Amino acid sequence: MILLTGATGRVGSAAAAALCEAGQSFRVLVRDADRFLLSAPFIEVIEGDLSDVAKVKTALSGIDRALLVMGNHPEQAQFERRFATQAAEAGVSHLVKISSMEASAETVAVLPQNHFATEQHIVDLGLGWTFLRPNYYMQNMLMYANSIRQAGTFSLPLGLATTAMIDAQDVGEVAAAALTQEGHEGKTHLLTGPDLIDFHGVSRRMSSVLKREISYVEQTPEAFHAVLENVIPSKWQLDAVCELFAEIAKGSLSSSTDTVARILGRPAASIEDFTRRYLPAFGADLP
Numbered sequence: 022m023i024l025l026t027g028a029t030g031r032v033g034s035a036a037a038a039a040l041c042e043a044g045q046s047f048r049v050l051v052r053d054a055d056r057f058l059l060s061a062p063f064i065e066v067i068e069g070d071l072s073d074v075a076k077v078k079t080a081l082s083g084i085d086r087a088l089l090v091m092g093n094h095p096e097q098a099q100f101e102r103r104f105a106t107q108a109a110e111a112g113v114s115h116l117v118k119i120s121s122m123e124a125s126a127e128t129v130a131v132l133p134q135n136h137f138a139t140e141q142h143i144v145d146l147g148l149g150w151t152f153l154r155p156n157y158y159m160q161n162m163l164m165y166a167n168s169i170r171q172a173g174t175f176s177l178p179l180g181l182a183t184t185a186m187i188d189a190q191d192v193g194e195v196a197a198a199a200l201t202q203e204g205h206e207g208k209t210h211l212l213t214g215p216d217l218i219d220f221h222g223v224s225r226r227m228s229s230v231l232k233r234e235i236s237y238v239e240q241t242p243e244a245f246h247a248v249l250e251n252v253i254p255s256k257w258q259l260d261a262v263c264e265l266f267a268e269i270a271k272g273s274l275s276s277s278t279d280t281v282a283r284i285l286g287r288p289a290a291s292i293e294d295f296t297r298r299y300l301p302a303f304g305a306d307l308p
């Protein structure tokens with residue numbers, strides 16, 4: 022039996038949809054069952070928080086493979102490491118963890134540092150593992166949907182840095198593949214979209230789909246911090262995100278791979294594909 026965490030989130034919900042489509046039975050651990058929209062006789066839903074040791078123990082009972090993903094949070098590292106320890110105790114043989122492309126021993130930003138330390142913790146537990154390290158999610162562009170719709174612009178403190186943005190849905194599908202196919206144990210997969218470009222390039226691609234001019238405005242780190250202060254209440258998270266973006270501006274996400282296409286047997290989604298999926302959100306009519 023497979024257990025998915027984060028199944029109401031971007032990556033976990035895509036993994037759940039892929040497993041459901043394949044008719045694979047699985048269980049999800051979600052904080053609010055009403056927010057998990059899939060339903061099938063072979064899907065079990067358990068309500069609980071990753072901070073709840075007893076609930077995690079119940080969710081892990083009878084599980085042999087699991088997906089570990091949760092949103093960034095001051096206690097993310099603690100919750101993820103405890104989940105991994107409990108998974109090993111429960112006899113899970115293969116744990117797939119969503120990490121990030123910047124995770125390494127050298128990174129100076131706290132979010133990828135935490136991912137890297139959690140990966141090391143999982144390795145030390147001795148159970149089978151797969152680490153998925155994605156580039157920047159295309160879904161981050163949805164935070165700018167209002168601004169794109171209303172003013173045709175989006176602002177980021179990333180200068181001319183390049184990224185190879187990935188559709189979080191592809192990350193979820195790769196997670197489902199890693200949980201159900203042979204050959205992923207002991208592998209760290211660097212996951213990217215197909216195009217390594219800067220955000221002026223991103224704006225040109227979105228413009229071509231939306232059929233109007235979208236511009237990328239290069240923002241100072243101070244202006245970015247001031248904007249985020251209004252939407253991120255936690256100072257820890259605000260500082261962590263700003264620190265991460267400073268690293269991205271220096272090029273920490275400037276590489277691409279063909280891993281998604283190799284694993285899924287189809288091209289990774291492009292920025293054009295992603296934009297077409299959210300036409301109304303970005304202010305364009307559906308075809």
Ligand SMILES: NC(=O)c1ccc[n+]([C@@H]2O[C@H](COP(=O)([O-])OP(=O)(O)OC[C@H]3O[C@@H](n4cnc5c(N)ncnc54)[C@H](OP(=O)(O)O)[C@@H]3O)[C@@H](O)[C@H]2O)c1
Pocket residue numbers: 026027028029030031032033050051052053056069070071072090091092093094100119120121122132154155156157158161189
């Ligand atoms: N954004 C990027 O560009 C990017 C790139 C690479 C890697 N990453 C990594 O991707 C991960 C986030 O993945 P995502 O985009 O799928 O996140 P997401 O869409 O924000 O979803 C987070 C999921 O975690 C669940 N969750 C949060 N706290 C929880 C808790 N205490 N107990 C149980 N469940 C909890 C959420 O449940 P609720 O629905 O109840 O909130 C939700 O299902 C992070 O680790 C991040 O570092 C992100």
